[in-house]
Amino acid sequence: MPTTFVIAGGGLAAAKAAEALRKEGFDGAIVLAGREPHLPYERPPLSKGYLQGADERQKIFVHDADWYRDHAVDLRTGVTVTGIDPAAHQATLSDGERLRYDKLLLATGATPRRLTVPGHDRGSVLYLRTVDDCDRLRATLSATQSAAGRIAVIGAGWIGLETAAAARAAGVEVTVIEQERQPLLGALGPEIGAVFAALHCDHGVDLRLGARLAEITETGVRLADDTHIDADAVVAGIGAVPDTELAAAAGLTIDNGVKTTADLRTSDPDIFAAGDVANAYHPRLGRHVRVEHWANALNQPAVAARAMLGREAVYDEPPYFYTDQYDLGMEYLGHVPPGVSRDVVIRGEVAGREFLAFWLGDDDTVLAAMNVNIWDQGDQLKALVLSGSPVDRGALADPAVPLDGLVRSGG
């Protein structure tokens, strides 16, 4: 019987794992089972180029169908892994098949958090996670634009803001409803949150901050202070939760996702996890980290593949995230643990939306760095985040001081 590796999940992490296994020279059987009826695809275009009609559908797929055939990857689309029996090394599929596996990778991703207010189940409520969601939203934006209507976006996080930007680009009126005092408050803090607030206001978004959603009505949404906002459709972007159902039922350790070691091994030695679902021990940061970032789904699978093959591997890349909204492009590298006070130092022109931002720990080390519309300093930002040595705040804020000189060795 050939060695069989099963990949549960059909997104970027799953496809990259299959690719990495072949690159590592694995010549056993690979079965990749994904719930969605599509080839594995990338999600960032769903709130950017593909949503706006700028990117062709072909561009979102990780590989075309031939790639799976050419690399002998047994791709099962529209098939859910419904159960795992770790003791018997068996996975059960939604079509009834039972598969024996030697190693299994969980790449089940995350699912959108759902609204629970009255009216949450109205047909006007949309979410944005899958390409089918995106097609529905595209059709809604186009119909809303033709009817000179408005959409309401619930949540000023990444998905909500990118959706708002796409809607404005389509000529649709947008109200964004956010319960916090700034957009992206939890991710970036109030100073940088304000940059995104100004960006969206400048592009004609009606941004309601500190506003609590009370109900989805027949004609829009009602807020807790009884304000009614008319909307033809409501897009909820209120976060996502890791899809741990399968892992939990298999008895694996769950703690904000599937808990893994630095080589992405779960509490079962033959089961691994990568991407949005994995809460992996990060040796550089000295704690477990789970982020819903494209770069994680892209890069963790290579480590998981090596570990599945019994080779040495550690995932210690600093978390990386990017966004594009209107004419603002930004990248964020590093990690500020939730609940840790964050001091932000800014270098450059916030008003002109061309600047760098640094989040410092108590000891003045750079925990995270962000570049907004500046594209030639990526290496220096990475060096600062990785150095772990304290920096001089004044010099960090001063564009005349080269960043190279701020990284002290031996930190």
Ligand SMILES: Cc1cc2nc3c(=O)[nH]c(=O)nc-3n(C[C@H](O)[C@H](O)[C@H](O)COP(=O)(O)OP(=O)(O)OC[C@H]3O[C@@H](n4cnc5c(N)ncnc54)[C@H](O)[C@@H]3O)c2cc1C
């Ligand atoms: C609209 C959108 C825009 C984004 N933009 C950005 C961005 O600009 N920058 C950035 O860094 N990140 C972005 N992200 C996040 C990024 O896309 C995710 O981090 C990435 O998709 C995670 O990949 P994954 O393979 O781990 O999980 P997923 O992409 O969630 O894929 C998991 C797949 O597994 C399937 N599945 C679940 N359970 C099972 C099962 N039991 N059996 C079989 N299949 C199963 C799911 O249906 C899904 O298809 C965005 C996400 C979304 C939704």
